[in-house]
Amino acid sequence: MDDRTELLAYATAWLSGEGRFARDAGALLEGLSAALIELGLPLDRATFHAPTLHPSHRWVMRVWLPGVETRTLLRPHGIEGTPTFHGNTVEHVVATGRPYRMRLDEGGSLDFPVLDELRDTGLTDYLIVPLPAGSGRTGAASWATARPTGFTASEIAALTPLAGPLSLVFELKAQEGMLADVLAAYVGRDPARRILAGGVRRGDTRRMRAAMLLADMRGFGALSDATTPERVVAVLNRVFDAVVPAIEDAGGEVLKYIGDGVLAVFDTAGDEARARHAALRSARIALTAVAEAGDLPAIGIALHVGTVAYGNIGAGDRLDFTAIGRDVNVLARVEALCKVYGQPLLATGAFADGLSPALTPIDTVTLRGFNERQTLFALGDD
The missing domain is CATH 3.30.450.40 (GAF domain)
Structure with missing residues (x-):
């Protein structure tokens, strides 16, 4: 040879x-x-x-x-x-x-x-x-x-x-x-790993304790009515360009784009305070990035901490990997109140507890569909 x-x-x-x-x-x-x-x-x-x-x-x-x-x-x-x-x-x-x-x-x-x-x-x-x-x-x-x-x-x-x-x-x-x-x-990265590892059956679900962030664009309906779909997509992408890097740089993961909104999680991994601080930091950076762009619609951000479940739902051969759960619903209700209170950011009491710098309590409300009352917190003068 x-x-x-x-x-x-x-x-x-x-x-x-x-x-x-x-x-x-x-x-x-x-x-x-x-x-x-x-x-x-x-x-x-x-x-x-x-x-x-x-x-x-x-x-x-x-x-x-x-x-x-x-x-x-x-x-x-x-x-x-x-x-x-x-x-x-x-x-x-x-x-x-x-x-x-x-x-x-x-x-x-x-x-x-x-x-x-x-x-x-x-x-x-x-x-x-x-x-x-x-x-x-x-x-x-x-x-x-x-x-x-x-x-x-x-x-x-x-x-x-x-x-x-x-x-x-x-x-x-x-x-x-x-x-x-x-x-x-x-x-998302973690769902992708789970799908490739075999988590493809309908109903396969993972529960995770996490700090959660939901960012939503203001005036999306009016924008959609006044301009072309191509222009709407371009604006959405620019908003997400401002929001998503702030999330990922702080260690968060985008789980879902929901129309003009983005849902992200920060896994507590045994250190809930760290996850909440990371989520708040990313929210502040995202709000600043959108504001400094000058020509982008404003966004509202809600912050909460709790359990998120995500997994496969659907029928037949068409499934979606989505996030569900009581705390996700709480997060969505709080985000809807950003516009009502004229606040760029609102957080629940569970999220705001012990944070430094502290968030400012502004009201206690009963969220639609829930019995217990939630104290809402907003950014301070800084």
Whole structure:
């Protein structure tokens, strides 16, 4: 068995064995790189490139370097028309469907700007191969070395056909990641994890103690009546652009978009005070962001703490992952009172208890559909 055949055989065996059970595409890249080095390949850089379905980014690039944590770079939608992608090696192999190899140390100009960057880091040889997928979304993998003599002919001859078995495992990991991204975008991170773990039956429900936030846009009906649906969607997205980052930066998770509103939770995880402070902080930041935009409708925010249940409801083959429960209803009733009291934020007594800085009590009311009375709290003069 020659070196080429041995390297290809062992790498293929690793892909069909350990590689299939890699946690994700990043772990696959790390494991394969380690296996190739163990086989004697002088590997100093390796990358994976994959198109994806995600509302914020179009491509995912993973970069492996010896002794360095693998980096994940997210490329935004529209990157195909930018110099970062257009005229790059990835675009070249995806478009042609053929491998591309270039010695980097022989002087003269190189075909692609990225190769100049790689040469400046001391790399001497570079190979990139397309990774075709059954879905039609072709990815790519590259390998580079800093060995003065570059890759040998046998090494290139082994790496090039490795694209075949690699593409099968890579597509599996890329599809798993794509599915997780799409689910998280539409139902939230924790619900996505639970769905992928098998929580897909109607009635599957999780209860969670959480600080809850409900933000709702003011004047949505009038806006919908006065302008086009496209304009309404654009305004809603700008409002959510102001609200959602404040929630996520504070450790919260958006569970549901409800028309012109957004429902978020901050898991108490044994520290309810921390969760309530985080929810209040995110509410303040969101209100400021909307106000500073200048041309956005005002929002009202309600805060409460209690038990939220979320899970699968529906009929037949059409289910929805939604949040329900008594405390969610309390939250909705309180938010509706923001407009009545002319307050941008209202919180229940359970939420406001012990907070610093303290919220200001403004009234005690009986919420529609509930017997007990609730004391409502608002922001102070600050």
